[in-house]
Each structure stands twice: as C-alpha cells, then as structure tokens.
Amino acid sequence: MPTRVLIVEDEPEFMHRFSSAVLADPSLCLTAAVGTGQAGIAMLDLQTPDVLLVDLGLPDMKGVAVIDHAARHHPACDVLVVTMFADDDHVVASIEAGASGYLLKDASAERIAASIHELRAGGAPISPGIARRVLERFRTRSRPVVPGPVAVPAAPPAEASPLTPREGELLRMIAKGFTFETIGTLLDISPHTVVAHVKKIYRKLAVHSRGEAVYEAGQLGLL
Known part of the structure; x- marks a missing residue:
C-alpha cells in the first residue's frame, strides 16, 4: 500500500517541487497539498496521512503548531520538516514538537522522496548542515528516569x-x-x-x- 503524504507549503514553487517528488515515486501517494496551517490541520484530521511534509514559515500560523497537532492527535503520522530555517531555535522547536526529520529546502527531489521512505522505516533524516546541532542536543539531553515499584540497581561506574x-x-x-x-x-x-x-x-x-x-x-x- 502506498505511503500517503500530506504537504503543507505556502510557496507555489516549493509546493510544486515537493508534490512532483511524491508523484514521481509510485510507492508514495499525495493525499493533498495545501498552503496554510489551518488547511493542513483540517487535512490531517480528515485524511490521517502516513507522512506530513511541512514548512515552518506558514502565512497563518507557525509550522510548529501543525507539527504539535499531528503529534498529539495523529501519533502514527511521521513528520518531515522541509524549510529554509537552519537556526537552532527552529530545529530544536520542531524536533521537540514531534518532527522526526528535518531537511533544508535545497534538498533534491530524490532526497525528499528517500527521506519519506527513511521516516517510514523508523529513521530520522536530517540535512548535513544541521546534523551537528541535533547531535549536540542529543548529547546534552538528560535521560528521563521512570519511577517504578521495583528497585533498579545502580549503574556501574x-x-x-x-x-x-x-x-x-x-x-x-x-x-x-x-x-x-x-x-x-x-x-x-x-x-x-x-x-x-x-x-x-x-x-x-x-x-x-x-x-x-x-x-x-x-x-x-x-x-
């Protein structure tokens, strides 16, 4: 069964390029391509796609809000950010909201299609230009401790x-x-x-x- 993809992108040039990347792959299915966050949320609730491809700079709301909605209401939907923003604030906010992949808009059509497949396989595709930021965040994030009735032996030195x-x-x-x-x-x-x-x-x-x-x-x- 083809992987169903919803695109939320307000710039016509990029919407066309992303849509073409999906349509060119027979194992992917484009469910809709919309230009606002509100329309994206509506399509998420209506279609429950497998993958949400979303920009962060939307005209009516922040793309992070769309990511957060997908993570809260459609946890089985993988989120791939494709944006021009490569700064720490946008990268971290997107990942913390629930995005599993983060590409910059200079990614090729082939890279975008391959990243969608990587997401569905459990991966986390990331543009090389921001990979070090994610790694630094990963290294400094403390691991949560889950309380339980059984005492856990102390970790070895x-x-x-x-x-x-x-x-x-x-x-x-x-x-x-x-x-x-x-x-x-x-x-x-x-x-x-x-x-x-x-x-x-x-x-x-x-x-x-x-x-x-x-x-x-x-x-x-x-x-």
Missing part, C-alpha cells in the same frame, strides 16, 4: 563499561531508533564505520541484534 565512549554514544542512538545511515551523518563517519562499531558492540555484549543490544545495555546500566 563508567570504567566498568565494556564499551568505548564512541560505542556508548552510538548505542544510545540505536536505542533512539536512528538508522545506521542517520548515525553516520550525525557522527560524520561512513556507514561502513558505523557497521564496524555495531559489530564490536554486539560482540562485547554477546548479542546478535539491535533489540538484544538495547535490552542488554539497559540491564547493564549502560543507557
């Missing part, structure tokens, strides 16, 4: 970890659901290097899959 700092960082990204391609972009390393690190992590934790690695790392207090 850092020196007891079998993983190197880079392997630990990469494992935390895996736990967040980032694809190997996205991890490579964020860490500025090749996909081959990412795979090499992952193999070392699997070997050190005596596991054979991403899920097992995340579970075992959680049990050992490494996340």
